[in-house]
Structures are given as C-alpha cells and as structure tokens.
Amino acid sequence: MSLSGEAGNLTVTVRRHPRYVDVEKCIACGLCAEKCPKKVDDAYNENLIPRKAVYVPYSQAVPLKYAIDAQHCIYLQKGKCGACEKHCPSGAINFKDTEKTVEINVGSVILAPGFRSFDPGRLDHYAYGTCPDVVTALEFERILSATGPYGGHLLRPSSMKGKKATGAAPRKIAWLQCVGSRDQNRCANGYCSSVCCMFAVKQAVMAKDHAHDPLECAIFYMDLRTQGKDFDRYAEKARSNGVRFVAARIHTVDWRPGTADLGLRYVDEGGQLHEESFDMVVLSTGLEVNPAAVDLAENLGVDLDRHHFVATDSFHPVATSRPGVFACGVFTGPKDIPQSVMEASAAACAATEPLAAARHTCTRQVRVPDERDVRREAPRIGVFVCNCGINIGGVVRVPEVAAYARTLPAVVYVEENLFTCSQDTQDKMAGVIRDQRLNRVVVAACTPRTHEPLFQETLVAAGLNKYLVEMANIRNQDSWVHADNPDAATVKAKDLVRMAAAKAFLASPLQETDLPVDRGALVVGGGIAGLTAALALSRQGYPVHLVDRDKALGGQARRLNTAFQGEPVGAFLEEKIRQVQADERIHVHLETTVAGVEGFVGNFETTLHAKDGSTTVRHGVALLATGAEEYRPSEYLYRQHPAVVTQLEMDALLRQDDVHIDQANDVVFIQCVGSRNAQRPYCSKVCCTHSIKNALAVKARNPEANVYILYRDIRTYGTREDLYRQAREAGILFFRCAPEDPPRVQSAGGRVEVVFADPILGRRMAVEADLLCLATAIVAPAETELARLFKVPLDADGWLLEAHQKLRPVEFATEGVFLCGMCHYPKPIEESIAQAQAAAAKALTVLASDTIRVGGVVSYIDPRYCSGCLGCIQVCPYAAITYDPEARVAVVNQALCKGCGACAAACPSEAPVLLGFSNPQLYAQIRSAVAA
Amino acid sequence: MKDTRTGGAARGAAMVVGGGIAGMQAALDMANAGFYVYLVERSPAIGGAMAQLDKTFPTNDCSM
Numbered sequence: 001m002s003l004s005g006e007a008g009n010l011t012v013t014v015r016r017h018p019r020y021v022d023v024e025k026c027i028a029c030g031l032c033a034e035k036c037p038k039k040v041d042d043a044y045n046e047n048l049i050p051r052k053a054v055y056v057p058y059s060q061a062v063p064l065k066y067a068i069d070a071q072h073c074i075y076l077q078k079g080k081c082g083a084c085e086k087h088c089p090s091g092a093i094n095f096k097d098t099e100k101t102v103e104i105n106v107g108s109v110i111l112a113p114g115f116r117s118f119d120p121g122r123l124d125h126y127a128y129g130t131c132p133d134v135v136t137a138l139e140f141e142r143i144l145s146a147t148g149p150y151g152g153h154l155l156r157p158s159s160m161k162g163k164k165a166t167g168a169a170p171r172k173i174a175w176l177q178c179v180g181s182r183d184q185n186r187c188a189n190g191y192c193s194s195v196c197c198m199f200a201v202k203q204a205v206m207a208k209d210h211a212h213d214p215l216e217c218a219i220f221y222m223d224l225r226t227q228g229k230d231f232d233r234y235a236e237k238a239r240s241n242g243v244r245f246v247a248a249r250i251h252t253v254d255w256r257p258g259t260a261d262l263g264l265r266y267v268d269e270g271g272q273l274h275e276e277s278f279d280m281v282v283l284s285t286g287l288e289v290n291p292a293a294v295d296l297a298e299n300l301g302v303d304l305d306r307h308h309f310v311a312t313d314s315f316h317p318v319a320t321s322r323p324g325v326f327a328c329g330v331f332t333g334p335k336d337i338p339q340s341v342m343e344a345s346a347a348a349c350a351a352t353e354p355l356a357a358a359r360h361t362c363t364r365q366v367r368v369p370d371e372r373d374v375r376r377e378a379p380r381i382g383v384f385v386c387n388c389g390i391n392i393g394g395v396v397r398v399p400e401v402a403a404y405a406r407t408l409p410a411v412v413y414v415e416e417n418l419f420t421c422s423q424d425t426q427d428k429m430a431g432v433i434r435d436q437r438l439n440r441v442v443v444a445a446c447t448p449r450t451h452e453p454l455f456q457e458t459l460v461a462a463g464l465n466k467y468l469v470e471m472a473n474i475r476n477q478d479s480w481v482h483a484d485n486p487d488a489a490t491v492k493a494k495d496l497v498r499m500a501a502a503k504a505f506l507a508s509p510l511q512e513t514d515l516p517v518d519r520g521a522l523v524v525g526g527g528i529a530g531l532t533a534a535l536a537l538s539r540q541g542y543p544v545h546l547v548d549r550d551k552a553l554g555g556q557a558r559r560l561n562t563a564f565q566g567e568p569v570g571a572f573l574e575e576k577i578r579q580v581q582a583d584e585r586i587h588v589h590l591e592t593t594v595a596g597v598e599g600f601v602g603n604f605e606t607t608l609h610a611k612d613g614s615t616t617v618r619h620g621v622a623l624l625a626t627g628a629e630e631y632r633p634s635e636y637l638y639r640q641h642p643a644v645v646t647q648l649e650m651d652a653l654l655r656q657d658d659v660h661i662d663q664a665n666d667v668v669f670i671q672c673v674g675s676r677n678a679q680r681p682y683c684s685k686v687c688c689t690h691s692i693k694n695a696l697a698v699k700a701r702n703p704e705a706n707v708y709i710l711y712r713d714i715r716t717y718g719t720r721e722d723l724y725r726q727a728r729e730a731g732i733l734f735f736r737c738a739p740e741d742p743p744r745v746q747s748a749g750g751r752v753e754v755v756f757a758d759p760i761l762g763r764r765m766a767v768e769a770d771l772l773c774l775a776t777a778i779v780a781p782a783e784t785e786l787a788r789l790f791k792v793p794l795d796a797d798g799w800l801l802e803a804h805q806k807l808r809p810v811e812f813a814t815e816g817v818f819l820c821g822m823c824h825y826p827k828p829i830e831e832s833i834a835q836a837q838a839a840a841a842k843a844l845t846v847l848a849s850d851t852i853r854v855g856g857v858v859s860y861i862d863p864r865y866c867s868g869c870l871g872c873i874q875v876c877p878y879a880a881i882t883y884d885p886e887a888r889v890a891v892v893n894q895a896l897c898k899g900c901g902a903c904a905a906a907c908p909s910e911a912p913v914l915l916g917f918s919n920p921q922l923y924a925q926i927r928s929a930v931a932a
Numbered sequence: 933m934k935d936t937r938t939g940g941a942a943r944g945a946a947m948v949v950g951g952g953i954a955g956m957q958a959a960l961d962m963a964n965a966g967f968y969v970y971l972v973e974r975s976p977a978i979g980g981a982m983a984q985l986d987k988t989f990p991t992n993d994c995s996m
Contacts, residue, residue: 001949001972008942014972044984060996061977104970107943112955114980138984145986202989234990292974296949329954337953337988344954348961351946355967358944362968540965805991845964 003109003300007324008354012104018097020068020076021054025092027419028056028064029389032084032093040072046139048149048157054084054093059147066092089389089418107358108324108351111302111310112344113293115330118180118285122187126179126283127255132157133170133262134253136179136285137199144206154210156280158260170215170280173207174264175200176250177221181286181334182721190725191307193286194334194717197225200284201235204243218244218278220266223713227683228336229805229825230795232676247736253281269736269759287334300325307719309333314563314830315572318347318837326351333718337806339831345810345838349536352844356540359848371509372463374439379505382413382438383497384429386420386445388475393418395479395486396493401444404494408501413438420445426458433462440504444472444497465509467856467916472500495932502928506921514851515895517602518620519543521843524594524786525625527555528829529821529836531576533623536840538585542847545617546580547589547608553577555627556822559648561655561697563829564689564720589615597622597789600895601816602852621816621843624800625836626786628822631674631777636745643752643772644745647687650694650773654701664705664770667698668754670743671711674777677739682797684826687775688715692727694773699730707732708767710743710756735765745772778826790817791879799825810839813878815896818842857899857916863889865911872903872912944968952980 002013021032033052042051044058053072056064074081075095085093117138120128128134133156135143146152150160150167159168177200181193197219204217224245226235239245247269254263261277268274289308297304303311303321310320310327318326328347329340352359383405387393398416405414413436417425420443433441441464443455448471456466474493482489519542523534526548534546552558554577560569580586589608596607602620630648638644645653653661661667669691675684688711695707709732716724728734735758737743743756751768758765780798787794792812793801800819803811810818820839821832846852861872861881866889873881873890880896881903883889892903892912903912910919944967948959951973959971971978982988985995 010943012947012970017974019976046984057975057977058979058983060983061979063977065976067976104945104947105943106945106947106970107967108946110946110948110955110958112948112950112952112958114950114952114954117981138981141984141986145984148986198989202987202992206987206992228990230990328958329950329952331950337982340954341957344957345961347954348958348965351958352962352965352967355942355944355946358942359966361944363944363963363966806988806993841961841965845961848964848966 001296001299003325008107010106010109010324012106012109014102014104016100016102018070018099019065020070020073020094020097021066022092022094023063023065024423025090026065027090027092027389027422028066029089029391031087031089031389032066035083035087037081037083038072038074040069045142045149046136048139048142068093090422107355108326109300110347110351111293111296111300111320111325111327111331112329112347113290113296113331115287115334116290118187118189118288120179120283120285123179125252126176126281127253127262128283130257131253131255131262132161133260133279134255134281134283136283137196137203138285140203140282144203144210152210154207156260169211169213171213172216172278173204173218173280173282174250174262174278175204175217175219175282175284176253177219177284178249179283179285180288182222189286189288189307190721191334191719192225192717192721194225195336196284196286197221198228198231198234198336200282201226201238201243203282205238205241208241208243216244217242218246220246220248220250220264222247222249223715225713225715225717227685227715227717228338229682229799232683233681236681270762271760287330289331293331302327305719309719312830314565314567314828315833317830317834318343318350324354335718338809339834341806342809342831342838343834345841346834349540349837349841349844353536353539359541368460369463371465372439374464374468374509377437377439379410379440380413380436380438381408381411381440381442381501381504382415382432382436383408383411383442383444383501384420385414385416385474385497386443387416387418388445388479389419392445392475392479395483395489396474397486397490400490401474401493401497405442405444405497405501408498410440410505411501412436421451421454426454429458430462433459433464439464439468440507441469442472442497442500442504443469444474444493444500446475447471447473467510468504468507470500470504470507472496495929498932499925499928502924503921506918506924507916510856510915512853512855514853515602517846517850517852518604518618519847520545520617520619521847522547522604522606522617522619522622523625524622525555525627525821525823526550526553526588526590527625527627527821527832528557528573528576529627529832530555530623530625531580532833532836533625533820533840533843534586535576535579535583536837537843537847538583540840540844542585542844544586545589545608545619546586547592547594549591549593551591553580553588553590556630557829559651560829561651562693564693564723569829594786594789600893601846602895604816621818621846622790623839623843624786624790624792624817624819624823625821625839626781626823628778628780628826631779633673633774633776635673636670636743636772636774637747637752638774641747641752643750643770644774645771646774646776647690647694650771654694654697660771661698662702664698664702666706666708666751666767666769667695667771667773668767668769669695669707669709669773669775670754671709671775672739672777673774674779676712680777680779680797682825683715684778685715686778686826686828689720689723689828691773691775692716692723692732695732696723696727696730699732706767708754708769709734710737710754711735712737712739778822780823790814792817792819799823810835810842816846852895854895857914858894858897859892859899859901859903859912859914860894861890861892861903861912863887863911865909866890867909867911869908871906871908875902875906877902945970947972950980951975951978953982955980
C-alpha cells in the first residue's frame with residue numbers, strides 16, 4: 001500500500017490479493033472445503049485444530065464466501081488436484097485469479113490495523129510450546145468458545161491429543177499476568193497492555209461457569225488494573241465467587257514431561273515462599289503492534305512512538321504525523337473494545353472534518369419504482385422454497401414442501417430454488433411478482449435476521465411494499481437442528497411454511513414517513529469534551545448551541561497542569577475557548593441551565609434558563625458533556641491541617657511555584673481517597689497517573705525531597721507505564737497499602753505524621769510529611785435533573801449510562817441524545833476528547849440526513865381499547881409512550897418506537913397493535929401451527 | 933484499474949485500513965454521515981481479533 005497527494009485528495013495504491021473464489025458466485029455451501037484434501041492449521045482457532053486449504057475464516061464471517069489459501073492449496077502449489085473446482089455447484093472456483101493493483105482516490109485515510117497477541121514461544125521459562133496445557137489468552141478464548149476446537153467444553157489440550165482422546169477437564173487453572181507486557185528484560189514491551197487484567201478475570205469467571213466439577217481459578221498479578229467503567233465491580237464479584245487474586249509475578253512454570261503438574265513458585269507480600277501446582281496455565285499475553293503495521297506506517301510516513309504505537313498527542317488522539325491520515329484502535333496504544341469503538345468514531349469525525357464540503361458527493365441514491373397499492377386486492381401469495389445448496393435440501397425433502405405449499409389458501413405460485421438469496425434468483429423473483437401479480441411473498445429459507453432486508457429490497461424493486469414478505473426459517477430452526485431426521489424435518493418445514501402463509505395472508509402494507517431533521521445541535525457542558533464536540537460539529541457545517549451553567553468555559557481542565565505526556569493543558573484550553581468564541585456557528589450560553597426538553601430525534605425543542613430570562617432553541621441532536629467533580633474528603637485531616645491538599649490543589653501549588661514544594665523534605669501521596677470503597681466501588685482512573693506526574697514534578701523541582709506514594713494498585717495503564725518506571729528511577733518510593741489497613745494521619749505541628757504498614761518490610765513506617773496530597777475520587781454531580789429531562793438513565797454511581805458499553809458507547813436508548821467526557825465516567829483528557837469526537841460523529845449521522853424515517857414496524861395504541869392503566873408506559877424501554885390526560889389514553893410516539901412489542905405483550909386489553917405483528921396475525925399463525 | 937469518480941478539491945470519500953471492530957465502526961460512521969467508504973482488509977473476512985473472542989467484559993456478551 002502506498003499513498004500520494006495531499007490531505008483531502010489522496011491517491012492510495014492498494015494491492016488486491018487473489019481469492020481464487022468468485023464472491024458473486026460463491027454460495028457458501030461448503031462443498032469445496034468438504035472435498036478439499038489439504039489440512040492446514042486454523043489460525044482463527046489459534047492453530048488448535050486444522051481447517052482446509054479452501055475455507056471461510058469462521059462460520060459467521062462477512063462476507064460469508066470461501067477463499068483459497070494459496071500457500072497451502074495443492075493445485076496452486078503443484079498444479080494438480082482441483083477437487084474444489086470439480087465439486088463447486090456454482091462454478092465459483094477460479095484458479096486463474098490474479099493479484100491486482102488498484103488506485104483509489106479518497107479525501108482521508110484511517111488506519112485501524114489492530115494488534116497481534118504477544119507470542120510467548122519467544123520465551124522458554126513458561127513451558128509454553130512444550131506443555132500443551134500452558135496456553136495463551138487467545139487460545140483459552142477459543143477453548144471456551146462454542147465454535148472453538150472443543151465445541152465450548154473446557155478441556156485440557158493435553159487430554160485431546162491422540163486418536164482416542166476423550167478429553168479431561170482442568171481442576172485448577174492459573175492465570176499469569178503481564179506476559180509480554182510491563183517487561184523490558186525478556187521482551188521489549190515496557191508498556192502495560194491495559195486489557196489483560198480484565199480479560200483474565202473474565203476468563204476465570206467464564207471458566208468457572210463452564211466447569212461441571214469444582215474449578216479453582218487463581219490470577220497472579222502485579223497490579224490489578226481494572227480501571228474502566230464497572231470493571232472493579234466485575235473483579236470484586238469474581239473475587240466473591242471464589243476467583244483467587246495473588247499479588248505475585250511468576251517467573252517460571254515447572255513442568256515435568258509426562259505429568260499434569262505445572263508447578264509455580266512465588267513469594268507473597270509477606271516474604272513467604274509458596275509452591276503450588278496447577279493442571280492448566282493461561283498466559284495473559286499482551287498486545288503488540290503487528291510488524292506489517294509498522295511497515296505500513298513507514299510506507300505512509302506516519303510516525304510511531306518507541307513502542308511502535310502511532311505517535312499521537314493527548315489533544316489530538318486520532319491524528320497522525322501525516323495530514324489526512326488518522327488512526328484508531330490498538331494501533332494508537334493498547335486499549336479495550338469500548339475505547340477502540342469510541343476512538344473509531346472519533347477518527348470518523350476527524351477524518352471527515354476536512355471533507356465536509358464534499359459530503360454526499362460520492363454516495364449514490366437508490367432509485368425505486370412506485371409502490372403498487374394492493375389494499376383492495378385479494379391476497380395472492382407466492383412461496384419460494386430454498387434448498388440452500390444441501391443445507392436444507394440435504395435434509396428436508398424440498399419438492400414435497402413445495403407441493404404442499406400449493407395446497408395452502410391463497411397461494412397462487414410456488415417455486416423451488418437452489419439458492420433463493422442469489423442475485424439471479426432475486427432478479428427472477430422480482431419478475432415473477434410482477435407477472436403473477438403476487439401481493440404477498442413467503443420465503444422458506446433461512447433467518448430473517450440476515451436475509452429479510454435482501455428480500456424486502458426485492459419486493460421494493462418489484463413495486464411492492466417491503467413489509468409484505470414473510471420468512472419461514474426452515475434451515476436454522478429445522479434442517480440444521482433435525483439433520484438426523486429427514487422425515488420429521490420435512491413435516492416441520494411444512495408446518496413452518498403453513499404458519500408463515502397464514503401470517504402473510506393478513507399482512508398489510510406499512511407506511512413509512514420522512515420527518516425533517518433540524519440541523520442544529522445542543523451541547524450541554526463547556527468543558528474540554530463539550531468544547532471539542534461543539535467545534536467538531538460546527539466545522540462539519542452545523543450550528544451549535546453550547547450551554548454551560550458557569551460564568552466561563554473550560555470546566556475542570558482549567559485546574560489541570562499537563563496531560564500525561566507532558567503537554568500543557570492551559571494553552572490548549574485557551575486556544576479551544578478562543579476558537580469556540582470566534583466561531584460564527586457556535587452560540588455560547590453561559591450561566592444557563594436546561595429547564596425543559598420536548599420532542600424527539602431530529603426535532604427537539606429545549607428551554608434554556610439564564611439570568612436574563614428563558615429562551616427556546618430547536619435542535620436535531622443533543623450532546624451531554626456535563627463533566628464531574630472532585631471529591632471533597634472528610635478523611636486524613638483535610639481542611640483541618642494546612643499540609644493536606646487534594647490533587648487539584650497540588651496542581652495549583654505547582655503552577656504557582658509555591659515555596660512549600662521547594663522547601664519540603666517529605667511529600668506523601670495517598671491514592672484511592674474516596675475511590676474503590678463501599679460507597680464508591682469504582683476506580684477514578686486518572687489519579688495514579690496524576691499522582692506520579694505530580695510526584696515527578698516535585699522531584700524535578702526539589703530533587704532532595706523524599707516522595708512517597710501509598711497505593712493499592714498502581715494503574716498506569718497503556719504507555720503511562722513509562723511514567724511509573726520514570727518515577728521509580730527518580731527514587732520515588734511506592735508502598736502498597738491493603739484497603740483493610742489504610743494509612744493513618746495525625747497532626748505533628750506544621751507537618752502531618754503518616755503511619756502505614758509496609759508489607760515487604762513487615763513493619764509500620766512513619767513519615768512526617770510537609771505536604772500530604774490526597775488523590776481524591778472523581779464523583780458524579782449530585783444534580784440529576786438534566787438526565788431526567790432528556791429521559792436518559794444513570795448508573796448506580798451516578799454516571800450517565802450509555803446504551804451499550806461496547807456497541808453504543810456514546811449513545812443512549814433515546815435516539816438523538818449522546819454523551820461524552822466525565823459525565824460518562826472519570827477519564828483522562830485524551831479519552832474525553834476522543835469520546836467527544838465520537839459523540840459528534842454519531843450526532844453527524846443524524847444531522848447529515850435531511851430526514852429521519854419513522855413508521856414501519858411500530859406500535860399503535862387503539863384508543864377505543866385503552867383504559868389508561870399506564871402498564872405499557874412502564875414497560876416501554878424507549879420512553880416512546882406518553883399518557884394523554886385529556887383523552888385519558890396512552891399514545892405512542894412512532895418516531896421513538898422501535899417496534900419491540902413490549903407494550904403489546906403487556907396490555908391486558910390488547911390496545912397496542914404492533915404493526916406487522918398484529919394480534920390477529922399472530923393468532924392466525926398459532927392456529928395454523930396447531931391445525932396440522 | 934482506476935477509480936474515475938474524481939471530484940473537486942476535497943473528496944467525499946475515505947478509506948479505512950483494517951476491518952476489525954475499530955475499522956468497521958469508523959467505516960460505518962463515515963458512511964452514515966454521507967461519505968463513500970473503501971474498507972480495506974488483508975484477510976478474506978472482516979471482524980478482526982474480536983471475532984475470536986468468546987465473551988467480552990464487563991457485560992459478558994457474546995462477541996459476535
């Protein structure tokens with residue numbers, strides 16, 4: 001791959017490797033792989049089992065099309081075989097396929113090449129590669145998976161060797177953390193991989209879940225780094241369910257060949273030596289950048305840092321050194337899925353910002369024929385029965401099912417297809433619908449989840465309303481599960497077709513209408529997240545109302561000195577504020593609060609309260625960026641002794657060159673003040689890094705000072721680990737304090753005496769500190785009115801609760817409302833900025849369309865039957881139903897309704913009608929099911 | 933082969949290199965915001981490393 005041109009207009013040269021399978025023709029029937037004689041290690045299953053040389057990487061792969069692994073294909077290597085070509089029913093194999101070079105002209109490029117898992121085969125002291133029961137984290141992941149090598153049964157790999165192996169379950173598993181991470185001696189990965197502590201805890205929980213007999217799980221760690229949202233809760237739950245956490249780094253795994261004994265030796269924090277044996281060991285292997293990605297970066301002229309991650313600065317987390325090229329995911333630093341997803345959306349926002357003027361210039365609009373009005377026609381049903389190659393046809397007697405379908409009421413046309421989903425069948429189907437004047441279609445094939453949209457498109461192309469198609473799943477629900485009983489499967493296929501026809505008989509066309517979208521955005525909160533989001537939206541061409549209850553913009557960032565890589569926050573923040581104030585499209589409302597919210601996605605109307613009165617603004621989307629606050633401690637003599645300060649107060653002392661720092665002999669930091677306790681069982685995420693940064697700043701100013709950090713786990717995740725190493729090199733002293741034995745602080749004249757237990761020395765230590773800095777928790781604002789107004793939920797700790805941590809990390813179930821920054825969870829500046837860009841990217845997907853489509857499968861409440869009991873309002877997960885006090889009935893807002901049907905199920909008088917799934921339709925289906 | 937739909941100064945199209953969870957998300961967001969997206973992946977299928985995972989923390993959902 002190579003790149004030329006300027007940002008906004010780049011030419012990328014891409015090499016397209018031959019697949020040797022025509023994806024237009026391949027129907028993924030699997031015959032080729034069945035007939036292929038060549039077995040190859042299956043990389044998807046971490047080489048624990050073989051696959052064939054012609055393969056799909058995994059059963060849910062997209063595209064679900066085969067490919068030939070040229071390196072292993074007998075024909076491509078030796079010129080003979082060709083079994084796949086011979087047996088392919090659709091002639092999709094093409095051995096003459098060649099490599100092609102393609103030039104593509106784009107405005108921006110986003111790099112997301114991911115990572116590779118550290119290969120412990122490079123090390124010889126873990127018995128990895130010699131003992132099969134020592135596995136990597138990814139191998140263990142495959143072992144747990146239902147699509148994995150052992151079908152989801154937790155078995156020791158050694159017990160699966162040999163022809164007659166039946167497998168044996170492990171009794172005692174150890175996880176060894178930091179394999180290939182936080183290690184500069186045995187590998188070059190000095191950073192923390194950020195995700196391994198959590199995935200080890202998850203694997204231990206899942207392993208216990210899989211085990212039929214009691215299973216012991218122990219995790220050997222250095223610092224437990226579960227700093228993300230809900231992660232500490234997850235780890236604590238695992239602990240209370242019997243997962244053992246041992247603070248020790250294991251050096252060697254002792255294995256005597258021929259035995260199942262994997263011996264671990266470790267020294268506990270009290271200095272006691274332990275020997276313990278396990279029958280399975282999982283190496284929590286870290287993440288590293290793939291060498292191919294390193295080459296790619298070099299080719300494209302993108303700078304990498306010393307760990308081979310993309311060099312980014314904290315204020316531009318997805319920008320690379322080359323204009324027009326952006327990066328996201330693990331390539332910019334080790335991170336988990338929620339953070340990768342957020343960063344990906346952030347990159348989408350940043351990469352399209354310079355292209356905003358060209359929006360919609362390269363995309364195409366699909367043209368559709370006018371819809372035929374079928375409401376006055378008697379039902380004419382066409383049934384298409386699919387063989388799905390041998391997937392259905394190999395079990396179900398399809399001709400018999402087709403013949404049966406002809407006998408059903410209103411069925412006027414029946415056809416059998418080898419593959420109903422293939423493009424030529426679709427074209428034919430559209431013709432049949434027109435010629436036979438069909439007005440209902442039943443497709444007896446696979447699942448509507450994957451294929452209904454395809455058939456709906458075909459109906460639209462034939463001039464029919466797309467909701468007039470009904471699917472009978474005679475594959476997943478029939479031929480696959482009854483493969484051993486063709487007779488019963490054929491009977492069941494007929495039942496399913498009869499039920500689908502009965503439902504289709506009563507189907508009616510559903511209407512979809514387009515509502516206009518207001519182009520404006522409302523951003524609540526003028527901190528770093530809100531400022532970033534407002535600028536991102538404005539630069540993409542959309543007007544923004546930016547609201548803050550404060551007198552000035554900037555939020556908590558005004559009190560910070562530097563980001564974790566040392567970048568000064570003040571100058572950056574001033575520049576951002578200046579840009580916002582100079583931006584004609586951004587209307588700043590200071591000392592203003594949100595007083596009322598009406599409407600829905602695309603059409604909000606919000607009332608703002610300011611000192612000089614109220615205004616109402618119209619907007620299409622809302623972004624909540626209301627931030628968080630510093631915990632004001634009641635412990636450790638805070639506000640009772642002048643030597644005791646919070647972290648933000650320490651920042652101020654450093655900023656003001658305070659003499660106390662220069663004169664101090666001893667400075668103590670206490671971590672987790674107000675975090676990770678019963679009241680706030682979460683990690684505030686930034687404090688470890690913040691304390692270390694400030695400790696280093698103290699040391700830099702006053703090298704003679706003794707600096708102590710009293711902690712529970714040092715959580716310098718990712719490349720922050722470099723700071724932790726620097727701190728130890730600078731002579732900063734770290735002491736782990738157990739939560740049940742926290743430090744004690746008492747006044748000692750102008751200083752404070754800090755007494756704590758040092759587990760390694762096994763004795764109490766006392767330090768008279770000139771300055772005691774408390775790394776205080778970050779707490780959610782007590783004010784929750786805004787969440788109520790926007791109908792968005794809060795979690796148990798008061799943080800705004802996103803729709804889904806991984807799939808929708810900046811959205812709510814309520815459409816058109818987004819979140820970013822610390823109102824979501826404590827986070828450092830670069831993560832706030834990335835999340836703000838992500839929220840803007842999501843908001844843009846709404847704003848960029850002129851209209852939103854409502855209707856289709858939605859609920860309608862028939863006022864004649866509604867008694868106003870409010871039952872439906874309570875069960876609706878989308879807050880789409882309101883009560884009309886005048887008519888005394890519940891009313892569905894179809895713009896908010898997602899068609900889940902909860903209201904229809906809850907209503908005692910069947911007032912809600914879920915269109916497309918009406919009760920008469922469902923009753924007809926049920927009657928038909930029992931009529932056989 | 934040459935892409936012919938060349939526009940003016942800035943192109944309304946973007947490329948994403950890598951079809952894992954991050955690449956797919958970036959591609960979807962740009963496409964939904966009105967840009968044509970080329971998603972380039974080295975292997976025969978998109979999905980990346982996440983497709984290899986059984987369950988994902990902290991919600992324990994299936995990664996598929």
